[in-house]
Amino acid sequence: MKIPKHAKRVFKGVIHDVYQWDQELFDGSTQTFEAIRRPYTVQIVPVIGKKLFLSFEKQPLKSQTYTFFGGRGDKGEKPIQTAKRELLEETGFVSSDWELIREFQLGFKTEWRSYFYVARDCKKQAGQKLDAGEQIQVTEVDFDQFLRIVTSEGFWSSQIGCYILRTSLNKKKLSSLKKKLFGR
Amino acid sequence: MKIPKHAKRVFKGVIHDVYQWDQELFDGSTQTFEAIRRPYTVQIVPVIGKKLFLSFEKQPLKSQTYTFFGGRGDKGEKPIQTAKRELLEETGFVSSDWELIREFQLGFKTEWRSYFYVARDCKKQAGQKLDAGEQIQVTEVDFDQFLRIVTSEGFWSSQIGCYILRTSLNKKKLSSLKKKLFGR
Numbered sequence: 001m002k003i004p005k006h007a008k009r010v011f012k013g014v015i016h017d018v019y020q021w022d023q024e025l026f027d028g029s030t031q032t033f034e035a036i037r038r039p040y041t042v043q044i045v046p047v048i049g050k051k052l053f054l055s056f057e058k059q060p061l062k063s064q065t066y067t068f069f070g071g072r073g074d075k076g077e078k079p080i081q082t083a084k085r086e087l088l089e090e091t092g093f094v095s096s097d098w099e100l101i102r103e104f105q106l107g108f109k110t111e112w113r114s115y116f117y118v119a120r121d122c123k124k125q126a127g128q129k130l131d132a133g134e135q136i137q138v139t140e141v142d143f144d145q146f147l148r149i150v151t152s153e154g155f156w157s158s159q160i161g162c163y164i165l166r167t168s169l170n171k172k173k174l175s176s177l178k179k180k181l182f183g184r
Numbered sequence: 185m186k187i188p189k190h191a192k193r194v195f196k197g198v199i200h201d202v203y204q205w206d207q208e209l210f211d212g213s214t215q216t217f218e219a220i221r222r223p224y225t226v227q228i229v230p231v232i233g234k235k236l237f238l239s240f241e242k243q244p245l246k247s248q249t250y251t252f253f254g255g256r257g258d259k260g261e262k263p264i265q266t267a268k269r270e271l272l273e274e275t276g277f278v279s280s281d282w283e284l285i286r287e288f289q290l291g292f293k294t295e296w297r298s299y300f301y302v303a304r305d306c307k308k309q310a311g312q313k314l315d316a317g318e319q320i321q322v323t324e325v326d327f328d329q330f331l332r333i334v335t336s337e338g339f340w341s342s343q344i345g346c347y348i349l350r351t352s353l354n355k356k357k358l359s360s361l362k363k364k365l366f367g368r
Contacts, residue, residue, distance in 0.1 A: 001245070001246075002245075004245070010195075010197070011194075011195040011197070011202060013194070013195070013202050013204070013218050014204070014216050014217075014218045015218050015293065016200075016202060016218060016220060016293075018195060018197050018200060018202065020197070020198070023244050023245070023317075024244065025244060025315075025316035025317045026242075026244070026316055026317070026318075026319055027316040029316050031316070031317060032198050033198075033244070033245075034197050034198045034199050034200060036200060036220065058210075060207050060208065060209060060210070060217070061185070061186075061188070061207070061217075062185075106292065107291065107292060108290065108291060108341075109199065109200070131209075132209035132210055132211040132213050132215070133207075133209045133210070133215060134210075135210055153347075153350060157292075158342060158343045158346055159342045159343070159346075161346070162342055162343075162345070162346035162349065163337075165346065165349065165350070166337060166349070169353075
């Protein structure tokens with residue numbers, strides 16, 4: 001959702017800021033509405049030849065699970081800069097062939113944009129430089145394995161997973177996603 | 185997610201409470217983790233004969249869209265009581281044949297349970313009693329229309345929509361959902 005401009009920030013958290021505003025209802029009365037704003041995130045699928053890479057990740061309080069590489073935007077960054085930084089930190093990969101696959105609005109009563117990128121023709125430039133809050137195995141998969149993992153129930157992001165599931169049910173869309181991932 | 189017991193509530197909102205705690209990371213260092221707790225919600229599919237009902241709903245700041253009937257739990261309520269109250273308010277229906285179809289954990293870094301009910305063999309007992317923040321058209325659909333609307337991209341809850349989409353792709357699961365909705 002989009003938080004109205006006149007909304008007031010009533011709490012500033014380490015990730016979540018809470019906003020409130022007086023909202024006029026259908027009968028002319030008003031009510032305090034509330035929503036969350038959080039930093040945008042990026043998700044990246046790196047590609048080398050016919051191989052795609054997923055993160056097999058362990059975080060505190062969570063069981064090990066497949067996710068996309070990526071993370072939250074830092075202050076002053078643009079989404080593509082966040083994507084390049086996160087990919088390098090989490091995989092050691094660099095690419096000069098980036099493309100935005102799709103933008104998502106995630107969450108509910110939450111202003112949270114998410115940018116889903118492909119990084120084609122990656123080169124390994126460095127080792128991983130992980131935060132102390134992540135353990136990441138860079139996992140190589142082919143396109144069929146990629147679809148199976150990402151569209152499975154319980155995949156990290158149900159929204160992005162469901163987008164890929166819908167895409168996979170439509171031949172044209174699937175072929176266009178494949179083209180985006182592997183290049184023309 | 186489940187917020188740890190020792191987490192501290194650092195903000196109390198009208199819907200969203202924010203919790204923080206010191207989380208030990210993999211290298212022994214600690215970091216402030218943050219998560220949201222919000223009241224559970226219920227979703228209800230009322231059924232009369234071979235007809236299902238969806239809410240075609242307008243809320244402030246949102247465009248009119250199909251949703252399930254339902255809403256947030258009030259203090260001291262149990263989910264089934266919330267479901268009975270919301271169904272009566274939003275449709276005027278009562279039922280003596282309720283069944284929980286499935287429980288969901290919605291959101292991200294958020295403790296938000298959701299209970300998805302069927303109310304079979306509904307009887308119209310009263311008129312709608314809507315909040316000033318909702319305009320609801322009770323919309324009758326058959327099972328195929330139901331599937332089409334609920335599994336379409338952009339449906340109100342991508343998570344529940346995706347659950348139904350997955351179900352619809354598996355003959356056995358689809359037939360079991362149909363049985364649950366219409367009774368044996």
